[in-house]
Amino acid sequence: MSSQYNYHYEPASSMASRRIIEEDSYQTTPQATDTDTIPLYGQVTSEDLSSTFDPEIIDMQLKEEMLRRKVALQESKGAIVEVTCTSEVSEAVQFARKNHIKFVTKAGGHSTTGSSASHGGLVISLTKMRHVVTDPASKTVCVQGGAIWDDVNESTAPYGLAVVGSTASHTGVAGPTLGGGFGWLTGRYGLIADNLLSVRMVLADGTIVEASDESHQDLFWAVRGAGQAFGIVTELVFRAHDLAAPVYGGTLIFTVDRLPGILEFAKRFDEQQDEDSGLFFGLAAPSAADRTAILVLPFYNGSQEKADEFFAPLLSLSPSMNKTSMMSYKELNRVANVDPVPEGRKCFSGTKVYMPLDKHLVNDLWEHFDAIMEKYPRSRHSVLMFELIPYGKTIEVPIDATACADRGRYYNVAILLCWYDPGHDAAMHTYLRALLSKIKKSDCYAGQKENVQAYANFAGERP
Numbered sequence: 001m002s003s004q005y006n007y008h009y010e011p012a013s014s015m016a017s018r019r020i021i022e023e024d025s026y027q028t029t030p031q032a033t034d035t036d037t038i039p040l041y042g043q044v045t046s047e048d049l050s051s052t053f054d055p056e057i058i059d060m061q062l063k064e065e066m067l068r069r070k071v072a073l074q075e076s077k078g079a080i081v082e083v084t085c086t087s088e089v090s091e092a093v094q095f096a097r098k099n100h101i102k103f104v105t106k107a108g109g110h111s112t113t114g115s116s117a118s119h120g121g122l123v124i125s126l127t128k129m130r131h132v133v134t135d136p137a138s139k140t141v142c143v144q145g146g147a148i149w150d151d152v153n154e155s156t157a158p159y160g161l162a163v164v165g166s167t168a169s170h171t172g173v174a175g176p177t178l179g180g181g182f183g184w185l186t187g188r189y190g191l192i193a194d195n196l197l198s199v200r201m202v203l204a205d206g207t208i209v210e211a212s213d214e215s216h217q218d219l220f221w222a223v224r225g226a227g228q229a230f231g232i233v234t235e236l237v238f239r240a241h242d243l244a245a246p247v248y249g250g251t252l253i254f255t256v257d258r259l260p261g262i263l264e265f266a267k268r269f270d271e272q273q274d275e276d277s278g279l280f281f282g283l284a285a286p287s288a289a290d291r292t293a294i295l296v297l298p299f300y301n302g303s304q305e306k307a308d309e310f311f312a313p314l315l316s317l318s319p320s321m322n323k324t325s326m327m328s329y330k331e332l333n334r335v336a337n338v339d340p341v342p343e344g345r346k347c348f349s350g351t352k353v354y355m356p357l358d359k360h361l362v363n364d365l366w367e368h369f370d371a372i373m374e375k376y377p378r379s380r381h382s383v384l385m386f387e388l389i390p391y392g393k394t395i396e397v398p399i400d401a402t403a404c405a406d407r408g409r410y411y412n413v414a415i416l417l418c419w420y421d422p423g424h425d426a427a428m429h430t431y432l433r434a435l436l437s438k439i440k441k442s443d444c445y446a447g448q449k450e451n452v453q454a455y456a457n458f459a460g461e462r463p
């Protein structure tokens with residue numbers, strides 16, 4: 001870390017707080033890759049870990065048979081080291097290398113590819129590293145590598161500041177940032193990575209470095225977009241922005257007959273490119289509704305009057321439920337959170353679309369999605385969302401300024417399917433691919449002409 005940002009969290013004695021636990025099961029996406037194609041460098045055993053880590057603090061039940069890669073991460077047991085500071089991360093990396101043990105890093109646990117889970121290897125979990133320090137004088141915020149956006153909002157809110165973070169506050173900070181990252185404030189302030197000032201990280205040989213515009217510039221270029229591949233980030237320093245007043249947001253639900261009006265509003269939204277706005281809309285099956293409904297999450301960083309004026313054409317479509325209001329940014333950032341379904345199974349993927357959307361495509365997606373919900377009533381946490389964030393600030397940054405090439409006049413689509421019965425795994429993955437494929441065959445699909453086919457952090461499944 002350059003001396004400019006002088007925040008470090010290194011507890012004097014950290015060994016006592018380090019624990020190794022059995023791998024937990026909450027992941028957004030099961031991995032479906034064939035085990036046989038994955039080279040394994042070694043499997044973790046209790047003895048291996050005891051030789052480096054204090055045996056008294058080992059309470060894991062390591063399953064020796066471990067690697068059943070089939071479909072569900074829940075079936076794959078490995079070991080987790082819960083590190084508490086940068087030097088422990090370095091120690092864990094060096095241990096894994098020395099013993100030829102495959103390892104991964106975990107922060108918020110929202111990976112859409114399962115890349116923060118290991119099948120028999122070591123998970124270096126940063127979930128105990130969630131400190132955040134806000135410096136109101138310099139308007140900078142230093143965040144430990146395992147923090148989630150809720151932690152950041154808690155720290156910045158008392159100073160009337162906010163950092164550009166994910167739209168969902170329960171995702172990790174590091175994962176989204178290292179892949180580029182977007183959120184409700186992206187329209188005004190750019191991608192999450194564009195607001196990153198420096199990182200402290202542990203490289204593959206255990207070396208600890210600080211990367212910024214002043215030091216290790218090439219590494220700093222790389223972590224902003226391709227960061228998950230270059231090391232373990234233990235601290236991130238962000239630029240913060242003034243955001244003292246409440247913002248407008250919440251949820252609206254419409255019946256499907258309002259879809260043409262909503263698509264018309266989305267077209268208008270795209271044409272306006274109002275930097276203070278945001279609009280997520282798509283398909284969801286709330287339990288109160290008989291059929292798949294249209295879920296809309298509006299956002300406006302401005303007064304109630306301005307928000308009312310901006311969203312007037314949408315609100316005039318008479319939503320069947322309107323739970324929007326002025327609220328703190330901290331609250332707003334929780335609106336898009338997806339409740340974890342611990343025993344549930346999930347798959348996630350996304351792609352890119354241009355506006356205006358073809359109404360035949362969206363009708364077709366509705367019919368397909370609705371049929372899935374009809375057939376599998378316990379899949380009702382599933383959503384298909386078009387995520388409209390104004391792109392002006394994102395495309396202002398030259399494509400080669402960072403490793404994030406995901407800058408264009410297009411928008412993300414995210415598809416999350418949730419279910420419970422392992423017997424439905426194959427069907428659900430097939431449905432997800434079918435929905436993606438419909439979008440990719442349409443004229444709205446942006447990936448054909450652009451640098452990217454999907455946001456790297458949404459690339460959970462391919463058609």
Ligand SMILES: Cc1cc2nc3c(=O)[nH]c(=O)nc-3n(C[C@H](O)[C@H](O)[C@H](O)COP(=O)(O)OP(=O)(O)OC[C@H]3O[C@@H](n4cnc5c(N)ncnc54)[C@H](O)[C@@H]3O)c2cc1C
Nearest residue numbers: 107108109110111115116145167172174175176181182233
């Ligand atoms: C419900 C949901 C909502 C989402 N909303 C948004 C959104 O609004 N905006 C957006 O940009 N993205 C969003 N995403 C995508 C999100 O950015 C990625 O899933 C992201 O990788 C999650 O990061 P994490 O730390 O929570 O997950 P993890 O599973 O812990 O990590 C994800 C990846 O990042 C790596 N990683 C994590 N921490 C570190 C670290 N400290 N150093 C190095 N590598 C690390 C992991 O090894 C893994 O490869 C959403 C995803 C979900 C499931």
